[in-house]
Amino acid sequence: MNPTPFHELLRRDFLELSPHMRECGLRATAVDAHGALVTLPYREDWLGDSESGRLNPGIITVLVDSCAGLAVLASIGAREPVATLDLRMDYLRPAFRGGDVQCRASCLRLTASIAFVRATVWQEREDEPFATAQLVFMRTAAARPPTGAAA
């Protein structure tokens, strides 16, 4: 599916507007109605253990939550407030020092109040992810209808 002008705007601005996503150097490389692709450039700060050279799980969770939030807005097709309700990570294999990390997230189902998202994370090959994730977001604006509006 081709990105709309809204998707292109999201891709350019979304990560830039968040202080922590900017701090981590996250870059959105593709955004469309199906989902989002975000790159985390490698840094020594991401290590969990300098000896083994494995990445810390925490920075992967930051990447996944950011990319999934972007996928939800892309799927809605408008900017609106969303909040993560829950997030589950499975660490399939270790990730190692030196390589940038990629995350692809797609929204499986969007309702008036909830978005269900799945994400995969890899370094070299997308078909060999080192982590997978499932997330649920709440559309917080939808939770509070204006006074007098029908539920």
Next chain:
Amino acid sequence: MTTVSSAWSEARRSAREHGDYRPLVALIPYARFLGMRAETHEGRLRLRLPFRTALVGNPNLPAWHGGVTAAFMENTALLHLLLQLDEHRVPKSIDFAIDYLLSGRPQDLYADCSISRLGSRVAQTQIRCWQSDPAKPIAVARAHFLLSVSA
């Protein structure tokens, strides 16, 4: 020459005997990047993450980046295990699941961890994160870790 395993034993000794957790946190580059502090509170290990703007996800509220809250809790469990057990490397993450209960306001985060099951290879941990009131967690999480196989 300082070997890697003696660095771990030194860090543990410093924490257990002198209540100085900095060497232990310093062995996890990402925990140091976040700025995690460890302290003993009422006989239990408690982790603190001082608020700073670079850790904000949503600048409009403002609120902590949900990924950072999760990352702080994952690393709380790792540090808890490193202190309680005699691991000579950072335990490997198997999975992690978090439920977000309240939005993270721009104040320090606190977290503690309990080990629900400790087998010879796998540990199951439960982590709680709060801000001003320990009785009102902003998130709860659980995680499994693979321990070093003893010789």
